[in-house]
Amino acid sequence: MNDPMRDSGAFFIGWQPRMPGAYARPVRMAVAAFALVSVLVASLLVLSQRGFETSVFEFGKISTNEGILVLSPVPMLKVVSGTDAEGKVLYNSLLLVGAGKMGADTALHQMALQMGQPLAGKTLKLRGTLIYYQGKTALELSEGASAFAGLEDNSRVYMPDTEELGDISLRGEILDPKCALGVMKPGHGKPHLSCAVRCISGGIPALLRVAQKSGETRYVILLNEDRRPAGPQVLAYVAEQVQVCGRLERQDDWLLLVLSAEDPVQRLQPRGGRADVAMCGG
Amino acid sequence: MSAHYRPVLWNPQKRIYDGVMLGLMALYLLLFAALQLLFYPEITEETLIIRATGTLAYLMLHVILVIGPLTRLNPYFMPLLYNRRHLGVTMFLISLVHGAFNVVQFHALGNVDPLVSVFVSNLHYPSLGNFPFQVPGFFALFILFVMAATSHDFWLKNLSPRVWKSLHMMVYAAYALLTMHVMLGIVQLESAPAWVALPGAGLLVVIGFHLAAAFVEQRRTYQPQTLDNEGFVSVCLVEDIQESCAKMVLIGEENIAIFKYEGKVSAVSNVCRHQNGPLGEGKIIDGCITCPWHGYQYLPHNGQSPPPFTEKLETYDVRIVEGQVYVHPRPYPEGTERPPALISASNSPLL
Numbered sequence A: 001m002n003d004p005m006r007d008s009g010a011f012f013i014g015w016q017p018r019m020p021g022a023y024a025r026p027v028r029m030a031v032a033a034f035a036l037v038s039v040l041v042a043s044l045l046v047l048s049q050r051g052f053e054t055s056v057f058e059f060g061k062i063s064t065n066e067g068i069l070v071l072s073p074v075p076m077l078k079v080v081s082g083t084d085a086e087g088k089v090l091y092n093s094l095l096l097v098g099a100g101k102m103g104a105d106t107a108l109h110q111m112a113l114q115m116g117q118p119l120a121g122k123t124l125k126l127r128g129t130l131i132y133y134q135g136k137t138a139l140e141l142s143e144g145a146s147a148f149a150g151l152e153d154n155s156r157v158y159m160p161d162t163e164e165l166g167d168i169s170l171r172g173e174i175l176d177p178k179c180a181l182g183v184m185k186p187g188h189g190k191p192h193l194s195c196a197v198r199c200i201s202g203g204i205p206a207l208l209r210v211a212q213k214s215g216e217t218r219y220v221i222l223l224n225e226d227r228r229p230a231g232p233q234v235l236a237y238v239a240e241q242v243q244v245c246g247r248l249e250r251q252d253d254w255l256l257l258v259l260s261a262e263d264p265v266q267r268l269q270p271r272g273g274r275a276d277v278a279m280c281g282g
Numbered sequence B: 001m002s003a004h005y006r007p008v009l010w011n012p013q014k015r016i017y018d019g020v021m022l023g024l025m026a027l028y029l030l031l032f033a034a035l036q037l038l039f040y041p042e043i044t045e046e047t048l049i050i051r052a053t054g055t056l057a058y059l060m061l062h063v064i065l066v067i068g069p070l071t072r073l074n075p076y077f078m079p080l081l082y083n084r085r086h087l088g089v090t091m092f093l094i095s096l097v098h099g100a101f102n103v104v105q106f107h108a109l110g111n112v113d114p115l116v117s118v119f120v121s122n123l124h125y126p127s128l129g130n131f132p133f134q135v136p137g138f139f140a141l142f143i144l145f146v147m148a149a150t151s152h153d154f155w156l157k158n159l160s161p162r163v164w165k166s167l168h169m170m171v172y173a174a175y176a177l178l179t180m181h182v183m184l185g186i187v188q189l190e191s192a193p194a195w196v197a198l199p200g201a202g203l204l205v206v207i208g209f210h211l212a213a214a215f216v217e218q219r220r221t222y223q224p225q226t227l228d229n230e231g232f233v234s235v236c237l238v239e240d241i242q243e244s245c246a247k248m249v250l251i252g253e254e255n256i257a258i259f260k261y262e263g264k265v266s267a268v269s270n271v272c273r274h275q276n277g278p279l280g281e282g283k284i285i286d287g288c289i290t291c292p293w294h295g296y297q298y299l300p301h302n303g304q305s306p307p308p309f310t311e312k313l314e315t316y317d318v319r320i321v322e323g324q325v326y327v328h329p330r331p332y333p334e335g336t337e338r339p340p341a342l343i344s345a346s347n348s349p350l351l
Ligand code: FES
Pocket: B272, B273, B274, B275, B276, B277, B278, B291, B292, B293, B294, B295, B296
């Protein structure tokens, strides 16, 4: 086969200071093609993304929040948000999480040790970074035990407003509240799976995110039968579409689901396959 | 031989190459970031960096893989190949940024060492859809690291071209792993047609170029089926070989380049000692066979690089009878001088 390059007498040698002129046009064309491909790929990829949550992580902004500390079933700071028509106190419950991918337990325990007294049920001030999305708020104790900013007078007694909502099966995705409410975007789905596992195994309570037909999104804290965070039980199902069975309760402004004793979590349409979902027992 | 015959010197062509490469990378990154911030201002900086670097590195890997066959199909693209190692090392650095941000973002500050977490946080190894896609990404990054770390000619010399070349063929394993990483990772979330079709199109382009180049190369290389008298093999007519160029012939395992120059014909190994470049696609310049890939040079009658360089090729016996070129596929030890066949005396009988 004849080689046009040889016919023209031109021969490219990299160590020569200049390439023969005959090469300039094809090389320029190739560079232009690479530029065009770069523009097309960047544009297509960006413009066809699903988009990102409008959630907020107030990174770098420490705020001080006053409320009643509740440790069970999951650590929360109950901040008074007002009263209802009957004069009942309403709370905005800040779900407490630790720095990094850790729960708040260690920092809260250290605070109690430093104070020499249990802090559960006490009104206190906590410094931290707010994370919020779709009406739910978490507070990252970014400074660890130093997040403690003082005890207030103990006169206020926390009276939870609870409601039994009965046995139910819910469909959604199990995720960690810290990422899902704003630290990561996206804070759900397959790419985020490992991170959610790390967060939940680090002690951050597991949440079920339920997309309702109305378009609303509900977040439900998952508890085991002992009303402790159900992280270890649900870890194998994180970031997948699942059906979860249990007893639903409302406590103030959060929903809690106490998982059924048997097969509380079932996969729905596992990625790359189909699954039959059994009815919830009971 | 030229005083410039050193593989690692900077020269204007390398500077232009690197300048164009960095310019194109900047174009991609700036456009990606600008579009993100314009259309999705809520994106986090970490996600922006992870997506921009990951997609850029994967795109660059396609370019790296396509350049080789492209130059086989059309030698006018040879300048793209010349400095490909800079492209490879830069692609590794971009991948490293992507990998580091991923490890920190998804695995750091937890209850397990971040690197351990890469392997143990998602244990759905038997599942396809839920497969821990960061693991193939990790191994691909490791391969790219080994290739980048050994890309210098120091390693080429010390490992031997054969070992070095085999090591660098691992780029195909890295590509396979990265394709897994992409398809089992981000594509499971971003399922829009573009996110699925672009990696698929990339794979087709890479395979298509390699198949086309293999086809053309096979046609370019003569592969005789039978041996002639005394083991000499008839290759072609003298006039079939252009002056200062070669005819490539594959006889059994022997890959031979037969050069015609100054009224003579000589045969040497077709495999360059530097990175196994196809010498037969090169040219004789200043009396030396000059490799088309990076310009290593050899004398045609003994396969030796002119002093002070020490590379040597196997040589072969060659004859011309009645205008027909014959070569003996038995190689002489590297650097063995063999008399060229003279074209003017080519009418004597073979035996
Ligand atoms: S000069 Fe690099 S392969 Fe020949």
